[in-house]
Amino acid sequence: MRLVIARCQVDYVGRLTAHLPMARRLLMIKADGSVLVHSDGGSYKPLNWMSPPCWLEERDSESVEPAKLWVVTNKAGEELRITLAEIEHDSEHDLGIDPGLVKDGVEAHLQELLAEHIETLGAGYSLIRREYMTAIGPVDILCRDSTGATVAVEIKRRGEIDGVEQLTRYLELLNRDPLLAPVTGVFAAQQIKPQARTLATDRGIRCVTLDYDALRGTESDEFRLF
Structure with missing residues (x-):
């Protein structure tokens, strides 16, 4: 899992459009390919996300210098475009294979x-x-x-x-x-x-x-x- 804390702007382009203005957020890139955008609130639900199968491409941003642009594309051609103005933290962690939830009442x-x-x-x-x-x-x-x-x-x-x-x-x-x-x-x-x-x-x-x-x-x- 890759964890990135950054000032970023997020735009979703597809069947619907959505825009998150520039703010400090947590970006999660999971081993299954999913990409999630979290704020420090709103409980567990991400502000926006792209479910696998999807592909992440990192580019130089043309709109904000010296920012980076992440373009996450799914098989339907929809895009999650994340413009990163400033990266404060970037780390990767191998969580291994999860044993799954052991439910109460099995x-x-x-x-x-x-x-x-x-x-x-x-x-x-x-x-x-x-x-x-x-x-x-x-x-x-x-x-x-x-x-x-x-x-x-x-x-x-x-x-x-x-x-x-x-x-x-x-x-x-x-x-x-x-x-x-x-x-x-x-x-x-x-x-x-x-x-x-x-x-x-x-x-x-x-x-x-x-x-x-x-x-x-x-x-x-x-x-x-x-």
Whole structure:
């Protein structure tokens, strides 16, 4: 990543036109080719930018001496023209490969929370174990309902048809074990797509929508005014 702090003027020429008058700004040139123009305000959003694929060409400016002109062009022929009157800082940094965002509420955490609060599935439920191994992989949670019958639980952050198919395969194997059979299934997720719910219901699998905040013992204030 290249970071440049400079007094600059920015003009966007394309389907729309936009102009930023001369001022002190931060310019970011990322490894993926994107170019972003930031001020010291306005939160995270850049004042203007060009998304990849795009190409940066540095020229001598004809309008402001001894300024430099950056012309960033995308495949549509649009241009981000940055006139740099004075450069105060110019540095490059290798950030390496980013591992990506680890989101709060991923499947592993949901599994842990549901195991701790297994009665979320119903009164009288009890945990047998998490990650119950089968010949084709581990079942997220194996538990018993209030009658003592075995229940296999597959947990997803977003419930789709693939998850139902996965649970179906686990149930076929588990029901071959006379010590566990009969085994029923629960498909649990924060969001369950209608197609997945329909398939699960057709196969006798119960669907449960998980409230992540409730499992953590907190109450969501996302839509609260006060």
